[in-house]
Amino acid sequence: MSRADRGGEAESTRSRGGRPLDSSRDPVFREAALALLAEVGYDRLTMEAVAVRAGAAKTTIYRRWPGKAELVVDALNSLKGDPDIADTGSLRHDLRALAESITSAEGELGARVTIGMVNALVRDTELRKVFADRFIAPRMTGFRTVFERAVARGEMPVGHDLDLLAGLFPALALQELVSTGELPDTRLACRLMDEVVYCLATAPPPAPDTTE
CATH class of the missing domain: 1.10.357.10 (Tetracycline Repressor, domain 2)
Structure with a gap:
């Protein structure tokens, strides 16, 4: 596992409210973000679309990443690795x-x-x-x-x-x-x-x- 993967998982183990989060689906969210980025580009990519592609609630995505910039860059790091x-x-x-x-x-x-x-x-x-x-x-x-x-x-x-x-x-x-x-x-x-x-x-x- 790359450092980027470990870092992403570490950040996603707790919500912004301090509650533990299940990080097992984080790769699914990253893959959804990358697929949409490749299909529609960054400007048209939305957190709502990522949630729909991943089959999750939008609030679930926001508990892990505060915005699409953080999500996309984290996903890109997971794709390319260190x-x-x-x-x-x-x-x-x-x-x-x-x-x-x-x-x-x-x-x-x-x-x-x-x-x-x-x-x-x-x-x-x-x-x-x-x-x-x-x-x-x-x-x-x-x-x-x-x-x-x-x-x-x-x-x-x-x-x-x-x-x-x-x-x-x-x-x-x-x-x-x-x-x-x-x-x-x-x-x-x-x-x-x-x-x-x-x-x-x-x-x-x-x-x-x-x-x-």
């Missing part, structure tokens, strides 16, 4: 392991779900904040961990913007989705890690800007 932050002793192999871990959870549903989120993230401030805090931040931390270990081993020069490097693969994956309608498969993800991310990470960092 990337495996391998420590192979090599930056190139660590990046390839990350690529394999990320793409192993993808597929047609993953692409349709991501497409369902993209437009909403641009317009919906609440969704953007929840998505950044609970989905993007943990994955950025994983990439940073890989780069920090590479710097400590001497594989990467000091001076790179690690946050910029950490956001590179997700940006490339989104570009592939926009261009083709599909997320990168494992083969393409490994190529992106090898030919783009690894090359930039191991190149000399730019000289400081002294023009100001």
Whole structure:
């Protein structure tokens, strides 16, 4: 079970009033939310529709998630899981392991779900904040961990913007989705890690800007 699953279950074991909740149906609610997200997009998804799809009362959903942003991001975390932050002793192999871990959870549903989120993230401030805090931040931390270990081993020069490097693969994956309608498969993800991310990470960092 992924950390996202455990976290979701831990949050759902008690209601906002403090009463214990039965978490056994939480996967059903998450699956319903993902199916609707893929079918109608985030804007048209409602908590009422999730309740109907799951065969539950709307109040049952609200006792677990305060709004659809929290429900959708929790469901997305459960779908994709936590990337495996391998420590192979090599930056190139660590990046390839990350690529394999990320793409192993993808597929047609993953692409349709991501497409369902993209437009909403641009317009919906609440969704953007929840998505950044609970989905993007943990994955950025994983990439940073890989780069920090590479710097400590001497594989990467000091001076790179690690946050910029950490956001590179997700940006490339989104570009592939926009261009083709599909997320990168494992083969393409490994190529992106090898030919783009690894090359930039191991190149000399730019000289400081002294023009100001």
